Amino acid sequence: QVLLFDVLAWAPFVLLPLVLGRRALADRWPWVAPVLASVPFFFLARQAMIEGGLGHIIGALPVVQAIVLAVVLIRLVKLEPLEDRDLGRLALVAAAVLGVITLAIPLQLEKQWITIGWALEGCALAWLFLRVRHRGLLACSVGLLTVVLIRLTLNPAVFTYHARSDVPIFNWYLYAYGIVTVCLFLGARLLAPPRNRIQQVNVPPILL
Numbered sequence: 001q002v003l004l005f006d007v008l009a010w011a012p013f014v015l016l017p018l019v020l021g022r023r024a025l026a027d028r029w030p031w032v033a034p035v036l037a038s039v040p041f042f043f044l045a046r047q048a049m050i051e052g053g054l055g056h057i058i059g060a061l062p063v064v065q066a067i068v069l070a071v072v073l074i075r076l077v078k079l080e081p082l083e084d085r086d087l088g089r090l091a092l093v094a095a096a097v098l099g100v101i102t103l104a105i106p107l108q109l110e111k112q113w114i115t116i117g118w119a120l121e122g123c124a125l126a127w128l129f130l131r132v133r134h135r136g137l138l139a140c141s142v143g144l145l146t147v148v149l150i151r152l153t154l155n156p157a158v159f160t161y162h163a164r165s166d167v168p169i170f171n172w173y174l175y176a177y178g179i180v181t182v183c184l185f186l187g188a189r190l191l192a193p194p195r196n197r198i199q200q201v202n203v204p205p206i207l208l
Helices: 002-024 029-051 060-079 086-108 112-129 135-154 158-159 172-190
Strands: none
Touching: 002 029, 002 060, 029 060, 029 086, 060 086, 086 112, 086 135, 112 135, 112 172, 135 172
């Protein structure tokens, strides 16, 4: 019942830009509102799911939120003319979709998966930056990837997340450090000069 109440409280913010359509293009707030409202909804819905015995599928919550916000994003892209787009608004909604979908990984799992989720998010934002040239996307991508690098190299607690495995190579260290390393190299590849410039540049098809 509490979860249903949370959904009903979140729904008007999501439906507002969908219902207004082109009438909402003159202002940012109808499109920003679903993103902002998703933050308290997430925490309230998460608590309701845990208390309702649904903690074992808690990762479904951000997935559902990502799908809903993706509908808002698709609506915005279809309505907004390509030559006259509000890049700040588009970047915020698109980053929110990527953010909540990558949140499902550390939420459903724990410990080192939080770091892996940050690495995937940083890489996803770098990919998004190639399509939406907004300074905020570049800063968030570089910031997340930097935090991930520091967390796995300067954080001694990472070695206490699991008991030492009897398997010498194929253990959690391999996938934790392996996935993060791939994300760091891919992020560096995506943001390599001159693609790290704010203005549009030619991007090789392999990166698209």
